[in-house]
Amino acid sequence: MSDSIKMTYTVSDTDFTRAGEASSDVKKRLRQMGCDPEVIRKVAIAMYEGEINMVIHANGGEIEVEITPEDITMVLKDKGPGIPDIEKAMQAGYSTAPENVRALGFGAGMGLPNMKKYSDEMNIETTVGVGTTVTMKVHQ
Amino acid sequence: MTIKEVQEALGARFVSGEQWADREVHMACGSDMMSDVLAFVKDRAVLLTGLCNPQVIRTAEMMDVVAIVFVRSKKPDEQMIELAEEREIPLICTGHRMFSACGILYEKGLRGGADYERLH
Ligand SMILES: Nc1ncnc2c1ncn2[C@@H]1O[C@H](COP(=O)(O)OP(=O)(O)OP(=O)(O)O)[C@@H](O)[C@H]1O
Ligand SMILES: [Mg+2]
Numbered sequence: 001m002s003d004s005i006k007m008t009y010t011v012s013d014t015d016f017t018r019a020g021e022a023s024s025d026v027k028k029r030l031r032q033m034g035c036d037p038e039v040i041r042k043v044a045i046a047m048y049e050g051e052i053n054m055v056i057h058a059n060g061g062e063i064e065v066e067i068t069p070e071d072i073t074m075v076l077k078d079k080g081p082g083i084p085d086i087e088k089a090m091q092a093g094y095s096t097a098p099e100n101v102r103a104l105g106f107g108a109g110m111g112l113p114n115m116k117k118y119s120d121e122m123n124i125e126t127t128v129g130v131g132t133t134v135t136m137k138v139h140q
Numbered sequence: 141m142t143i144k145e146v147q148e149a150l151g152a153r154f155v156s157g158e159q160w161a162d163r164e165v166h167m168a169c170g171s172d173m174m175s176d177v178l179a180f181v182k183d184r185a186v187l188l189t190g191l192c193n194p195q196v197i198r199t200a201e202m203m204d205v206v207a208i209v210f211v212r213s214k215k216p217d218e219q220m221i222e223l224a225e226e227r228e229i230p231l232i233c234t235g236h237r238m239f240s241a242c243g244i245l246y247e248k249g250l251r252g253g254a255d256y257e258r259l260h
Contacts, residue, residue: 017219020198027202037204044202045178052174052195102173105191105199110175117179 004068005029011051011078013060016104022063023048026074030067035140042138043072046118049111050076050134056101057081058132071120074136082128090116141165141250143207143230146186149248150234150241152209156221157230163206167253170211170242174199182253188241192216197223205229211238 007029009022027044047063054061058080066073083089090112097107116122119136126132144161147154154161163184170188171177177187177199187205189196192214200208201223207230210216216224216231224231234241 017194020195020202024198024201041181041202041204045181048198048202049175049178104193105172105174105189105195108173108175110173110179114175114178 004066006067007065009063009065011054011060011063011076013055013058016055019052019055020048023051026065030072033067039072039138039140042118042120043074046115046122046136046138047074047076049115050074050136052106053111053134054078054080056097056104056106061131069140071140072138074119074134076134076136077131078133079131082130082132083124083126084128086124086126141248143186143232145248146207146209146245146250147232149244150209150232150236152232152234152236155210155216155231155233156225157207157228160207160228160230165206165250168242168245168250169252170238172238178203180253185253186245186250188238188245190214190238192220194220194223196220197227197229200224200229201227207232209234209241211236211241 023044030040058078061078064075088094092113093109095107095109101107120139121137123135143163165186166184167182168186172191184206186207187200188209190211197220209232213235
C-alpha cells in the first residue's frame with residue numbers, strides 16, 4: 001500500500017538512559033502526521049513499556065513499526081531469555097526485575113498489563129532461551 | 141490550577157521550563173515506579189516523583205504530563221533538562237517529601253483523577 005510507512009529501530013541494552021528513544025521518535029512522527037492524540041498516547045505508552053522490557057529483561061532487540069491509515073502495528077523482537085509463563089507475566093504486579101532495576105523506577109510488574117490495556121490487539125510469541133516477539137496493534 | 145501555582149504552593153523552584161508556567165494542570169500523580177504512572181492516563185497531569193533519571197522525562201513524555209516535580213530536593217542533570225526542554229516539560233524541584241508535597245497540592249484542590257473508581 002502506498003500510504004503505509006515502515007520504520008525499524010535497534011534497541012540497545014548498553015545505555016539505559018537512551019531506552020525509549022524509539023518510542024519517542026514514533027510519537028513525534030505520529031504527531032507530525034496529525035494523528036488523533038488519544039491514538040498517539042496509546043501507541044507511545046504501549047511501545048515504551050515494550051521497549052523498556054527489551055532493555056531490562058532481554059538485552060535489547062529490534063522494533064518494527066508500520067503505520068497505515070487503518071492502524072499502527074508494532075513488532076518488538078528480542079533474543080532474550082524468553083518468558084516461561086506468559087499468564088503469570090501478564091498479571092499486574094508480577095515482576096522478576098532485580099533490585100538495581102527497581103531503583104531505576106521499573107519492576108512494578110505493570111508493563112505487560114499496560115501494553116495489553118493500551119493496545120487494541122496484542123500477541124506474545126516466546127521461547128525460553130530463544131527470545132520473545134511482542135506484536136501490538138492500535139487502531140487509528 | 142497553573143504550573144506556577146503548583147510551584148508556589150510547594151515553595152519550590154523551577155529548574156527549567158519556567159516559560160511554560162502558565163499552562164493548566166488538571167490533576168496529579170505521585171510515584172517512584174514509572175509503570176504505575178503509566179497505568180492510568182491522566183489529562184494534563186503534574187507528575188511528582190523522588191526518582192531522578194532520564195526515564196522520568198520519557199515517561200512524562202509518553203503520557204503528555206505537563207510538568208514534573210522532583211521531591212526531596214532531587215536535582216535533574218543536564219541531559220534530563222535538555223530532554224525536558226525539547227518536550228516543553230517544566231522541571232520543578234522541592235525540598236518537601238512525597239507525602240507532604242502530595243498533601244499540599246491535594247489541599248489546594250488537585251486530585252488524582254478517576255483512578256480510584258476504576259480500581260475498585
Ligand atoms: N521481553 C521480555 N523478555 C523476557 N522476559 C520478559 C520480557 N518482558 C517481560 N518479561 C517478564 O515478564 C515480567 C513482567 O513484565 P512487566 O513488564 O509486566 O513487568 P516488569 O517489567 O517486571 O515491571 P514494570 O513493567 O512495571 O516496570 C518481567 O518481570 C519479566 O520476568
Ligand atoms: Mg516492564
